[in-house]
Amino acid sequence: MLRRLTGSVLRYDPEMHGHKLDRPAYCYQQIPTKNGDTLTTRMLTLHPGNRQDPLRGHLDILTIGAGGSSVDYEALSYHWGSPALSAAIYMGDEEAELLITESLKKALVGLRSQTSTRKLWVDAVCIHQKDIDERTNQVRQMHRVYQSAYNVIIWLCRPLDRSRGWDPALAFRLIHRYHELAIRQPDLDVQKLSWSGRISWLRSHGLLPPITHQGVVSDLFHCTWFERAWVVQEISCSRKATIVCDDGSGIDYDQFAIGLKFAVEKQLLAADSPSGFATIDRGYRKPGNWSSALQMYAIKSQDPSTSKGLLEYLQRFAGSQCSDPRDKLFSLYGISELPAQAELKTYFEASGLIPDYRKDVTEVYTAAARACLTTGSLDILSQPCLRPNRHPGLPSWVADWSAFKGSESLGSLAATGKYNASKDSLASVRLPSLERCEIEAFTFGTIEDVVVDLRLRSIVVNLPYTSQPLHLTFVHGKWTSSLKDWKRKHFGDAGYHTGEGFQDVGWACFSATRLAYESQWFRTRLQTRNYRTDDEVRDVIRRYIEVVSQANGVATYLKPRRLVKILMMGIELIRAVRDGPYDEQIARERNILVTDKGYVGIGPFNTSKGDRVVLAKGSKVPLVLRRRTTEAAEELYELVGDAYVHGIMQGEAFDETKCSPVALA
Numbered sequence: 001m002l003r004r005l006t007g008s009v010l011r012y013d014p015e016m017h018g019h020k021l022d023r024p025a026y027c028y029q030q031i032p033t034k035n036g037d038t039l040t041t042r043m044l045t046l047h048p049g050n051r052q053d054p055l056r057g058h059l060d061i062l063t064i065g066a067g068g069s070s071v072d073y074e075a076l077s078y079h080w081g082s083p084a085l086s087a088a089i090y091m092g093d094e095e096a097e098l099l100i101t102e103s104l105k106k107a108l109v110g111l112r113s114q115t116s117t118r119k120l121w122v123d124a125v126c127i128h129q130k131d132i133d134e135r136t137n138q139v140r141q142m143h144r145v146y147q148s149a150y151n152v153i154i155w156l157c158r159p160l161d162r163s164r165g166w167d168p169a170l171a172f173r174l175i176h177r178y179h180e181l182a183i184r185q186p187d188l189d190v191q192k193l194s195w196s197g198r199i200s201w202l203r204s205h206g207l208l209p210p211i212t213h214q215g216v217v218s219d220l221f222h223c224t225w226f227e228r229a230w231v232v233q234e235i236s237c238s239r240k241a242t243i244v245c246d247d248g249s250g251i252d253y254d255q256f257a258i259g260l261k262f263a264v265e266k267q268l269l270a271a272d273s274p275s276g277f278a279t280i281d282r283g284y285r286k287p288g289n290w291s292s293a294l295q296m297y298a299i300k301s302q303d304p305s306t307s308k309g310l311l312e313y314l315q316r317f318a319g320s321q322c323s324d325p326r327d328k329l330f331s332l333y334g335i336s337e338l339p340a341q342a343e344l345k346t347y348f349e350a351s352g353l354i355p356d357y358r359k360d361v362t363e364v365y366t367a368a369a370r371a372c373l374t375t376g377s378l379d380i381l382s383q384p385c386l387r388p389n390r391h392p393g394l395p396s397w398v399a400d401w402s403a404f405k406g407s408e409s410l411g412s413l414a415a416t417g418k419y420n421a422s423k424d425s426l427a428s429v430r431l432p433s434l435e436r437c438e439i440e441a442f443t444f445g446t447i448e449d450v451v452v453d454l455r456l457r458s459i460v461v462n463l464p465y466t467s468q469p470l471h472l473t474f475v476h477g478k479w480t481s482s483l484k485d486w487k488r489k490h491f492g493d494a495g496y497h498t499g500e501g502f503q504d505v506g507w508a509c510f511s512a513t514r515l516a517y518e519s520q521w522f523r524t525r526l527q528t529r530n531y532r533t534d535d536e537v538r539d540v541i542r543r544y545i546e547v548v549s550q551a552n553g554v555a556t557y558l559k560p561r562r563l564v565k566i567l568m569m570g571i572e573l574i575r576a577v578r579d580g581p582y583d584e585q586i587a588r589e590r591n592i593l594v595t596d597k598g599y600v601g602i603g604p605f606n607t608s609k610g611d612r613v614v615l616a617k618g619s620k621v622p623l624v625l626r627r628r629t630t631e632a633a634e635e636l637y638e639l640v641g642d643a644y645v646h647g648i649m650q651g652e653a654f655d656e657t658k659c660s661p662v663a664l665a
Helices: 102-111 132-140 142-148 168-184 195-204 218-222 230-236 253-265 290-300 310-316 342-351 361-373 411-416 467-490 502-510 516-528 534-550 560-576 580-585
Strands: 002-004 039-046 055-064 071-077 087-091 096-100 118-121 149-156 241-245 250-252 437-453 590-595 600-604 612-616 623-627 636-642 660-664
Touching: 039 142, 055 071, 055 102, 055 142, 071 142, 071 230, 087 102, 096 102, 102 118, 102 149, 132 142, 142 149, 142 230, 149 230, 168 218, 168 241, 168 250, 168 253, 218 290, 230 290, 241 253, 250 253, 253 290, 310 342, 310 361, 342 361, 437 600, 502 600, 600 636
Parallel strands: 055 087, 071 118, 071 149, 149 241, 636 660
Antiparallel strands: 002 055, 039 055, 039 118, 087 096, 241 250, 437 590, 437 612, 437 660, 590 600, 612 623, 623 636
């Protein structure tokens, strides 16, 4: 049911948030109080107009019943972009000015009809964002808004870094063809074809984009919409969703996801973008990654495999972005209300994590950590890291989801069975206060040396297809020399504790954050394919740089002999580094560490000499702790992060009788 809001008007304000007001500012009327299970919210009616016309509309009161039946309106899902309120929509008969972001203006102009009104629910307009009580109450019910809409519009804009080749209409046509193949030929297998045979097959089926539009499908995933935290709830709770781009093209989201999944599984996208899509889903969600789009579809489809706990969901979408750090948790609340998400719902109910913007970030994140620690597992302790930009006031054992920058958690692999450093022991946790956490653990060793910083990237980033392989070459070279020094220092000519060779130990450390089958898959490829050695790759890159650097201006490039030489060197370079996925196995945001007992592994990037490696009951991986106090009466430690230590990851060194209480702050 809709009821018109007249909207009162504030006095003239000459300037607000850097935007000059041409007219009086719009003032929100209070939403009626909640009546039983009904939801009351505002609804924007967007008035018709041409693209050059100012935006006009009015707000109505919408009441949604408890049954969850579809209502005649659409809900908008878009990326907020810059928070600057530099645009406006004129509301009501008074045409009072309501300030909005530039990105919302583009979406509304693109969706506006020229002849008729359009009912839209838009969070930035329909919720009074400055009213904390209203914002809290509306966010708690926001999933019902998306559930009740007959359609959710996903608005995508051209990414700033994709000025050329951006053609969503072509991308959607390709994905639509993938969807047709998924329905008609679900058992299709083009893997058995050679590369040239696969290209021919793709061309004959209209699946090969023009050379000027290579990567047209993968370009879609550079849209910032895929980075938003809230889109997970908005799509997962929707009845129907439609992707609409700024050029007017669009596609049904279910068809989009089914076609994309089919193309990824059948490795059809390699021809679209050789470096844009991994052939293996690493289980690690980066912002903008296609796998996030598939995860949202799985949740939307009520796939039972998506029923996970709070930590699993936080890990799954850890790379998503939001302007308010609390929304990393609050954006998952609506998903917990879905029928297939009973496990997630128990966490929110037990911890009181319902959206409440009157709570600060520390209170929200601490409640989430405490809820995860009550499960008998310490996997949540694999998440924190003492980063320089860590949210102030958080205890070290509380994961800071706002500071996520791409480091991978070893604890997230616990469910796969890859690691079991504590031999299936149950955690013994005490939470004496909001700031303290006590676990039972013992010190396995002290970090004696930090060898290689795996955060370092190649300084040569402007050569095609070379950034990752150059990084790999650099790390291998530095690792080899450091390993030789460490080997001479600790063992002379002896091998490692496990009897393995040092190259095997190095590979195990590099790929410690990867699933076991992925690591084995890449190692098998390394043994069966003719990979170039590091020295050969370095030599090719060196000669390529020499050839290119000798060219002086465009005229030099256009000389036939020089052009042919550059092209031939370019082809050789691409061949030399064509196996970039090898580098994808390298752990990120990590340091190679050596303990006082001669064990080697990887730890957080800010691991320091003197930090302790401990084995704790209930923790599948070792933890790195740092002494916080020097008083003998009270030993307090800070949690630096998790670690991989080669030779003890299956419980070889764990002894429960050695465990004693360790206090973390």
